[in-house]
Amino acid sequence: MEEMRAFFQESAYLPEDREIVVSERFRKGGRPAAWRIRALREEEMTAEAEKDQYAGLCAAAVTEPELSDAGLWESYGAKSKEELLQKMLTPGEYLRLLEAVLELNGYRKRKQERKETAKN
Numbered sequence: 818m819e820e821m822r823a824f825f826q827e828s829a830y831l832p833e834d835r836e837i838v839v840s841e842r843f844r845k846g847g848r849p850a851a852w853r854i855r856a857l858r859e860e861e862m863t864a865e866a867e868k869d870q871y872a873g874l875c876a877a878a879v880t881e882p883e884l885s886d887a888g889l890w891e892s893y894g895a896k897s898k899e900e901l902l903q904k905m906l907t908p909g910e911y912l913r914l915l916e917a918v919l920e921l922n923g924y925r926k927r928k929q930e931r932k933e934t935a936k937n
Contacts, residue, residue, distance in 0.1 A: 831855070831856040831857075834880065835855075836851040836853050836854075837852055837914070837917045838851055838852070839917075840910040840913075842910075852879060853880045854918055855921070856878070856921050856922050857877055861877055862877065869899065873899065874918055875902055875915055875918050876897070876898035879898075889901060893905060
């Protein structure tokens, strides 16, 4: 039984939240405003990814700015978190956010491991 404890929920953890600068265009106190992203569990992702896996992943991972803020939705004329991100960000900024979210959620690590395995 002790050997199984490593797999119990209380032993499992998610990576810590990360702050990133997605865009220089959003500023706080004269500096680029940091966005905060978090790692997700698969069960959260399944609910978010009905339409577009990456859009759902980004929308679910961003904790700051608060993407469910009604004022923010109204400002951009958005009807969902996914649409809000698409209206807020340029393609390059969206890609920067997506890459950070993918890395935090383990996608990049798995891709690198597959490359290493293929080399050998």
